[in-house]
Amino acid sequence: MDLRNDITRRTLPQESGHQESLSSRPSPNTSPLDNLANSPDETKPVDHEQSLISTFDQLQVHDREQPSEPITTARPMAEHMFTSLGAVFLRATDNGALEWGDQDWQANIRKADDLAEQGNRDIGSLRWIREVLNQLLSAQTDDLIEATTILANAARDASWRLAFGQSGILQFFLQIISGEVENDLLIPSLRLIGNACADTDVNREEAISPEFSHSLVGHVRNREISNVIIPVVYNITHEYGRAQHAFREAALFLALIDYLSDSESEVGPLVTYVCTLLDFSTQNYDLTGAPIHSIAELVELMQRPDVQPEDQSLLMNVVSLLLQQERFQVHCVEHGHVESLLNIITRCYSPSPSGSAPSSQQVTGLSFDLDDLASLRSTITQALSDISATAVFARKFAVDSPLVGRLVRWLSSSQKQMRICSCLVLGNLARSDSVCREMVGRLRLHQTLLEILQDTSDIQVPYAALGFLRNLSLPGENKPIIGGQLATERISSFWSIDVNPQVQHTSISLLRQLLNGCIANVRWLLESLSPDPDSPAHDKTYLSLLLLLFGHGDRADGSHDMPMHQLRFSGIAIGSHERHIPPPLRHARRYRKTISHDDLAITIPRRSI
Numbered sequence: 001m002d003l004r005n006d007i008t009r010r011t012l013p014q015e016s017g018h019q020e021s022l023s024s025r026p027s028p029n030t031s032p033l034d035n036l037a038n039s040p041d042e043t044k045p046v047d048h049e050q051s052l053i054s055t056f057d058q059l060q061v062h063d064r065e066q067p068s069e070p071i072t073t074a075r076p077m078a079e080h081m082f083t084s085l086g087a088v089f090l091r092a093t094d095n096g097a098l099e100w101g102d103q104d105w106q107a108n109i110r111k112a113d114d115l116a117e118q119g120n121r122d123i124g125s126l127r128w129i130r131e132v133l134n135q136l137l138s139a140q141t142d143d144l145i146e147a148t149t150i151l152a153n154a155a156r157d158a159s160w161r162l163a164f165g166q167s168g169i170l171q172f173f174l175q176i177i178s179g180e181v182e183n184d185l186l187i188p189s190l191r192l193i194g195n196a197c198a199d200t201d202v203n204r205e206e207a208i209s210p211e212f213s214h215s216l217v218g219h220v221r222n223r224e225i226s227n228v229i230i231p232v233v234y235n236i237t238h239e240y241g242r243a244q245h246a247f248r249e250a251a252l253f254l255a256l257i258d259y260l261s262d263s264e265s266e267v268g269p270l271v272t273y274v275c276t277l278l279d280f281s282t283q284n285y286d287l288t289g290a291p292i293h294s295i296a297e298l299v300e301l302m303q304r305p306d307v308q309p310e311d312q313s314l315l316m317n318v319v320s321l322l323l324q325q326e327r328f329q330v331h332c333v334e335h336g337h338v339e340s341l342l343n344i345i346t347r348c349y350s351p352s353p354s355g356s357a358p359s360s361q362q363v364t365g366l367s368f369d370l371d372d373l374a375s376l377r378s379t380i381t382q383a384l385s386d387i388s389a390t391a392v393f394a395r396k397f398a399v400d401s402p403l404v405g406r407l408v409r410w411l412s413s414s415q416k417q418m419r420i421c422s423c424l425v426l427g428n429l430a431r432s433d434s435v436c437r438e439m440v441g442r443l444r445l446h447q448t449l450l451e452i453l454q455d456t457s458d459i460q461v462p463y464a465a466l467g468f469l470r471n472l473s474l475p476g477e478n479k480p481i482i483g484g485q486l487a488t489e490r491i492s493s494f495w496s497i498d499v500n501p502q503v504q505h506t507s508i509s510l511l512r513q514l515l516n517g518c519i520a521n522v523r524w525l526l527e528s529l530s531p532d533p534d535s536p537a538h539d540k541t542y543l544s545l546l547l548l549l550f551g552h553g554d555r556a557d558g559s560h561d562m563p564m565h566q567l568r569f570s571g572i573a574i575g576s577h578e579r580h581i582p583p584p585l586r587h588a589r590r591y592r593k594t595i596s597h598d599d600l601a602i603t604i605p606r607r608s609i
Contacts, residue, residue: 126167
């Protein structure tokens with residue numbers, strides 16, 4: 001008869017009955033076990049039924065930023081390991097589970113205990129312990145569970161970890177978890193493996209063989225032991241590339257998605273570790289077989305109120321990889337995940353519970369780093385830009401849809417990333433003449449965009465606005481509405497020599513669109529910079545500023561080569577209206593003569609921003 005079915009009726013000695021709250025993020029200098037070290041109930045027995053929810057406290061998990069030091073109670077616990085094992089062996093002997101023959105096993109226990117107290121991690125003693133464990137396993141006695149728990153606690157002391165590996169004890173438990181095993185033995189076995197592998201690469205090598213890594217990944221799907229298996233995998237893979245590769249090849253990502261999709265799974269205090277595992281498990285991994293609901297699980301996890309921006313960034317990296325596939329883009333649009341991503345950007349700017357503006361310490365109750373928030377917003381914006389360039393996005397969201405209305409309001413936001421995101425998404429939506437006409441004629445979005453061009457405190461914002469305006473300028477009826485003195489003045493402000501070449505490129509591309517087929521806009525380009533005849537700027541035009549930029553195109557560093565073809569196209573647009581150009585403007589005519597006839601046949605298609 002399998003005696004392990006009766007194990008829940010027994011009271012097993014655990015290291016603590018204290019269960020700390022794990023809702024907060026681990027800091028670089030603390031371990032989930034730190035509170036346990038100060039518990040007044042350290043020696044109090046814990047019913048094994050309770051250990052199913054408290055084993056996370058007993059597993060030493062290393063923080064992502066800096067490995068945690070073993071807690072101070074681990075060493076005394078480990079030094080009395082053999083005495084505790086002796087008590088278990090005595091009971092097993094009385095029950096007939098162990099047979100010693102002529103062996104003085106109690107003398108072996110006393111000798112091992114004496115060596116341990118002297119700081120000697122005797123391999124021979126541990127090998128003898130493994131032989132005894134084999135007997136307990138063959139006898140199918142629940143004493144094996146108690147012995148495993150004692151060894152798992154001792155493995156929290158870093159000085160025992162190498163000895164556990166060299167003696168074969170680690171191998172013994174790796175083989176146990178690779179077969180059919182019930183949770184009452186599986187949990188302490190996993191704890192021993194996770195503690196023995198922490199910061200110990202030699203032991204990690206044992207755990208990452210295909211047989212064992214696939215077994216460990218399989219256990220990730222068991223939600224009843226998630227509070228143990230997730231930290232175990234984290235400990236094995238933490239900052240160890242070979243282990244990460246092994247678990248990646250064992251399809252850890254798919255197992256994590258299955259774990260998240262289980263409606264009864266409680267991520268809770270494991271969220272930081274889950275996010276880290278998801279991040280490395282998708283690096284250089286073929287995601288073509290990822291289930292379609294992966295996006296939903298990841299976005300839902302990102303929106304949890306206890307998920308930190310750093311963890312959200314890790315999740316967003318995974319989402320971005322999935323969104324490189326068209327099927328995930330379609331799913332994201334059709335199942336409301338676009339709106340969810342916009343909500344996350346909004347949350348990044350939300351005030352703290354006190355009502356104050358976001359600081360470097362807190363946003364919506366979470367501690368964070370400003371760089372984490374900036375990285376998160378940028379990654380989401382790029383993903384939304386890619387999604388909005390798809391045909392399914394244009395079919396799903398009409399100009400009068402709530403999502404477009406929300407993005408229109410973002411154009412007037414004081415937050416940089418909101419304006420950038422709005423320009424990119426709406427700019428990609430503006431890829432049909434009908435949409436462009438409505439955005440200009442009814443919504444008058446070009447007026448807001450021209451206002452944005454005034455703010456050059458961060459060049460990314462006007463850069464995005466220029467691209468949006470370029471798409472809006474493609475329909476012929478929009479050109480005279482968008483163009484004019486104000487537009488010409490704002491666009492020409494980016495022709496200074498010290499402006500980023502990409503921004504200059506986009507500004508000249510916009511100018512070309514406004515000039516093409518629109519005589520009124522050509523006239524504005526030829527207007528004097530100052531109406532005052534005594535001003536030095538009176539003899540200069542916006543075209544002269546453009547030609548000045550052309551003159552800097554052959555700089556040694558080549559930094560202004562990019563706008564050159566756009567300057568030539570602008571010349572074509574001006575030249576096509578030669579009869580309307582007032583004299584003298586000889587510099588413009590000299591420039592026009594440098595354009596070859598072949599350039600007239602070149603067209604630039606409408607592009608996604």
